[in-house]
Amino acid sequence: MRRDGDDTGRMPPGPAPVHRPAGSASDEDRAARVALTWLAEPGNRTVWGLVHAAGAPATLDRLIRGDISDSALRDAVLARSAAGDPRRLADGALRRADRLGARLVVPDDAEWPVAVGDLSRMHLTIGGRVNQDTRPPLCIWVRGTRPLHEALGRSVAVVGARAATGYGTHATTEIAYGLAEREWTVVSGGAFGIDAAAHRAALAANGFTVAVLASGVDRPYPSGNAALLEQIAERGLLISEWPPGSEPLRHRFLIRNRVIAAATRGTVVVEAAARSGAVQTMSRVLALNRIAMVVPGPVTSAMSVGCHELLREHPQTRLVTGLSHVLEEVGRIGEHLTEPPRGPDHRRDGLDEESALVLEAVPRRGVADAEQLAAKAGLGLRVVLRRLSLLETTGLVERRDGGFALARAARTRRG
Amino acid sequence: MRRDGDDTGRMPPGPAPVHRPAGSASDEDRAARVALTWLAEPGNRTVWGLVHAAGAPATLDRLIRGDISDSALRDAVLARSAAGDPRRLADGALRRADRLGARLVVPDDAEWPVAVGDLSRMHLTIGGRVNQDTRPPLCIWVRGTRPLHEALGRSVAVVGARAATGYGTHATTEIAYGLAEREWTVVSGGAFGIDAAAHRAALAANGFTVAVLASGVDRPYPSGNAALLEQIAERGLLISEWPPGSEPLRHRFLIRNRVIAAATRGTVVVEAAARSGAVQTMSRVLALNRIAMVVPGPVTSAMSVGCHELLREHPQTRLVTGLSHVLEEVGRIGEHLTEPPRGPDHRRDGLDEESALVLEAVPRRGVADAEQLAAKAGLGLRVVLRRLSLLETTGLVERRDGGFALARAARTRRG
Numbered sequence: 001m002r003r004d005g006d007d008t009g010r011m012p013p014g015p016a017p018v019h020r021p022a023g024s025a026s027d028e029d030r031a032a033r034v035a036l037t038w039l040a041e042p043g044n045r046t047v048w049g050l051v052h053a054a055g056a057p058a059t060l061d062r063l064i065r066g067d068i069s070d071s072a073l074r075d076a077v078l079a080r081s082a083a084g085d086p087r088r089l090a091d092g093a094l095r096r097a098d099r100l101g102a103r104l105v106v107p108d109d110a111e112w113p114v115a116v117g118d119l120s121r122m123h124l125t126i127g128g129r130v131n132q133d134t135r136p137p138l139c140i141w142v143r144g145t146r147p148l149h150e151a152l153g154r155s156v157a158v159v160g161a162r163a164a165t166g167y168g169t170h171a172t173t174e175i176a177y178g179l180a181e182r183e184w185t186v187v188s189g190g191a192f193g194i195d196a197a198a199h200r201a202a203l204a205a206n207g208f209t210v211a212v213l214a215s216g217v218d219r220p221y222p223s224g225n226a227a228l229l230e231q232i233a234e235r236g237l238l239i240s241e242w243p244p245g246s247e248p249l250r251h252r253f254l255i256r257n258r259v260i261a262a263a264t265r266g267t268v269v270v271e272a273a274a275r276s277g278a279v280q281t282m283s284r285v286l287a288l289n290r291i292a293m294v295v296p297g298p299v300t301s302a303m304s305v306g307c308h309e310l311l312r313e314h315p316q317t318r319l320v321t322g323l324s325h326v327l328e329e330v331g332r333i334g335e336h337l338t339e340p341p342r343g344p345d346h347r348r349d350g351l352d353e354e355s356a357l358v359l360e361a362v363p364r365r366g367v368a369d370a371e372q373l374a375a376k377a378g379l380g381l382r383v384v385l386r387r388l389s390l391l392e393t394t395g396l397v398e399r400r401d402g403g404f405a406l407a408r409a410a411r412t413r414r415g
Numbered sequence: 416m417r418r419d420g421d422d423t424g425r426m427p428p429g430p431a432p433v434h435r436p437a438g439s440a441s442d443e444d445r446a447a448r449v450a451l452t453w454l455a456e457p458g459n460r461t462v463w464g465l466v467h468a469a470g471a472p473a474t475l476d477r478l479i480r481g482d483i484s485d486s487a488l489r490d491a492v493l494a495r496s497a498a499g500d501p502r503r504l505a506d507g508a509l510r511r512a513d514r515l516g517a518r519l520v521v522p523d524d525a526e527w528p529v530a531v532g533d534l535s536r537m538h539l540t541i542g543g544r545v546n547q548d549t550r551p552p553l554c555i556w557v558r559g560t561r562p563l564h565e566a567l568g569r570s571v572a573v574v575g576a577r578a579a580t581g582y583g584t585h586a587t588t589e590i591a592y593g594l595a596e597r598e599w600t601v602v603s604g605g606a607f608g609i610d611a612a613a614h615r616a617a618l619a620a621n622g623f624t625v626a627v628l629a630s631g632v633d634r635p636y637p638s639g640n641a642a643l644l645e646q647i648a649e650r651g652l653l654i655s656e657w658p659p660g661s662e663p664l665r666h667r668f669l670i671r672n673r674v675i676a677a678a679t680r681g682t683v684v685v686e687a688a689a690r691s692g693a694v695q696t697m698s699r700v701l702a703l704n705r706i707a708m709v710v711p712g713p714v715t716s717a718m719s720v721g722c723h724e725l726l727r728e729h730p731q732t733r734l735v736t737g738l739s740h741v742l743e744e745v746g747r748i749g750e751h752l753t754e755p756p757r758g759p760d761h762r763r764d765g766l767d768e769e770s771a772l773v774l775e776a777v778p779r780r781g782v783a784d785a786e787q788l789a790a791k792a793g794l795g796l797r798v799v800l801r802r803l804s805l806l807e808t809t810g811l812v813e814r815r816d817g818g819f820a821l822a823r824a825a826r827t828r829r830g
Contacts, residue, residue, distance in 0.1 A: 039793070040793060041772075041793060071795075072769075072794070072795070072798065074795070075794060075795020075796070075797065075798055076792075076793040076794050076795060077793075078795060079789040079790050079792070079793060079794055079795055079796065079799075080790060080793050082786075082789075082790055083790040083791075133768070167713055167715065170715065171714055171715070249775045249776075250771070250774075250775045251768070251771050251772055251775055295714055296711035296712070296714065296719075296723065296726075296734070297711070297712075297713060297714070298582055298712060298713050299586055299710060299711065299712070299736035299737055300582065300585065300586070304711075305736070308711065308734060308736045311711075311726070311734050312733070312734050312740075315730060318727070319711075319723060319726050319727050319734075321714035321720070321723045322714055325727075353548070353666070354487075356665070356666050357666055359665075360664045360665040360666050361664070371494075371497075374494040375494050375495060375497055375498040377491075377494075378454070378455060378456060378491040378494060378495050379487070379490060379491050379494060380486075380487070380489075380490020380491060380493065380494055381490070381494065382490070383487065383490060384494075
């Protein structure tokens with residue numbers, strides 16, 4: 001392993017490697033990225049900057065030497081180092097992953113999801129302070145066979161409240177099932193409620209789903225979703241920035257959420273309590289210029305309060321009521337077209353004003369002649385006769401008993 | 416009555432008259448406005464332009480003489496005149512109104528609601544064609560004692576679907592009751608469903624409500640709401656542009672809707688089917704620069720489809736989930752302030768990132784010392800000690816058994 005602090009430690013991109021190639025990134029680079037993720041939580045701005053400039057092995061050397069000006073990071077590295085040697089821990093994690101059939105994906109691998117690189121440009125302030133944990137991942141652990149970049153290349157996140165209602169579960173299922181059927185990967189966080197409904201619907205559609213975890217890929221969280229997550233590992237992908245064995249600490253969910261936002265074309269929030277994680281995810285989605293979609297709900301439901309707040313406070317957020325709206329937002333222009341919803345009375349709606357006046361003058365029962373209709377409609381006789389023939393053609397009016405009467409289909413309630 | 420076509424027929428404004436003064440507008444002006452409303456439906460662009468330029472009596476003379484270039488209007492006037500003498504019909508309507516205790520309000524009256532004058536500036540295109548029936552009313556028939564301008568001066572319209580659901584009725588009641596309690600007049604259209612719920616809630620709050628009808632003020636429509644409309648006539652106001660006895664023809668509802676939009680500070684649509692009347696009302700509200708408010712609902716409800724379409728298609732439309740949002744929109748700045756909704760975990764939410772890391776490092780059961788916490792949190796010992804004292808002060812962490820433990824209140828579910 002390199003021990004110098006120069007900037008030559010980064011591997012050149014090299015020829016495009018195939019899926020999980022041996023040697024596309026050096027083992028040293030892989031192990032250093034794992035060790036760095038263990039020394040400082042993923043997304044750390046300083047660490048990412050150093051790696052970007054000097055490569056992972058050199059950055060690891062510097063951190064271990066304590067040769068860094070960021071005192072908070074230096075203190076954190078010292079505290080973590082006291083618990084064990086980062087290089088040994090990284091080797092242990094890589095061996096553990098091998099045993100459970102997981103793999104480590106790093107930026108030089110062909111299957112690296114390049115979209116997460118947009119995180120390097122994201123500037124997110126929360127409560128007036130720049131959020132420090134929003135840089136791209138250094139590495140991603142993966143369980144499942146499909147190449148990561150392929151699975152995420154055409155993906156939509158569907159996320160929301162753990163305490164989902166039947167309404168939210170229903171809306172989630174409709175959207176996620178439809179997306180999966182149309183070969184969109186459904187990405188979510190593996191949690192109870194909306195997340196689980198999204199994953200389940202995608203699996204039910206024989207589609208593809210990715211769970212982005214805040215714990216190791218061998219640590220199903222919540223344990224109540226263990227069977228579901230195992231299914232996802234078999235038929236989809238389980239991914240995480242944290243090495244196998246990592247605990248799902250609370251702050252990791254927020255760090256994790258930036259990956260869900262960055263890796264997908266758009267995010268749908270189905271239900272969310274006020275000030276919940278889903279609401280924070282959406283601020284990342286917007287900061288990344290991804291498509292932010294929100295399903296409204298009953299104003300009487302606490303689980304829709306966060307959704308309505310998003311729609312009220314962020315004009316860029318799109319209200320979606322179901323699959324067709326989501327497809328419209330994320331699909332290529334012209335690929336998906338939806339019909340505007342129509343009321344039951346198409347033919348009446350399409351009428352010009354004069355025809356509408358004439359139609360309304362026709363009595364609900366019995367017949368009227370053209371002169372009577374002209375007087376009642378307040379239109380000239382010539383106009384009325386012209387409009388009557390149009391209304392006859394449309395099937396709204398018919399001739400009967402020497403006058404004009406409503407056709408059967410036109411006899412709907414007035415007003 | 417004047418029979419000449421000159422432009423002197425309009426009354427000069429004169430000194431400000433008191434409520435329903437005799438002679439504030441001439442009887443001739445009143446009768447001419449009634450006759451004109453009978454000859455051509457209210458809102459007619461040509462008629463309003465002529466009245467604006469030459470006064471009502473002179474305009475009536477011209478229409479009766481057929482001295483107008485607008486051929487559609489000329490034909491309509493001819494057709495209507497064939498059914499009776501407009502001046503006699505107007506006199507009959509005024510006598511009929513007298514008998515039932517209704518009054519006619521015209522622009523020169525002190526109680527004329529001047530806000531409807533904004534309709535003269537409204538340009539509304541529907542399907543690419545300029546809507547021709549959007550000019551201000553020529554006169555308004557009123558049942559009820561309170562001066563019209565006073566009742567409408569501080570008013571909000573609450574309208575929506577006739578086929579309202581229990582959800583819509585509930586949301587309407589909450590909003591209308593609260594508005595009425597705070598001395599906002601609740602304006603609606605007297606229809607079944609949302610309209611009726613809005614009127615009823617206002618009456619229940621001992622507040623004030625105005626029903627704007629598309630039929631004569633003596634012709635309760637729908638008849639199922641006759642008792643409610645009678646109550647409104649007694650405790651609020653029933654108003655209409657059409658003379659007593661007029662039928663609620665279908666096209667009149669759309670013409671009526673422009674008055675609801677113009678006379679109020681804002682309109683709340685609670686439930687609306689796709690392409691429904693409420694949706695069309697909102698395009699008028701927006702064209703008039705009034706506040707357009709929409710209550711979202713379950714995406715599974717056909718009665719919320721129109722609401723969601725409004726929110727999707729008109730960015731100026733404001734999503735409101737209840738009374739506080741409506742008050743925020745229509746109230747004067749600073750008069751109504753609402754608290755942003757908050758999740759249950761305020762203290763955690765307010766934490767800086769380091770404190771959050773330390774808090775999460777504290778074991779769920781048992782205690783840990785500062786060094787253990789520093790290692791787990793990935794922070795320096797000094798930082799951890801500083802943050803621990805903050806967390807103690809906040810009541811999230813407590814000292815116990817020589818270490819630090821979660822305070823009782825902080826033991827909530829993770830993630």
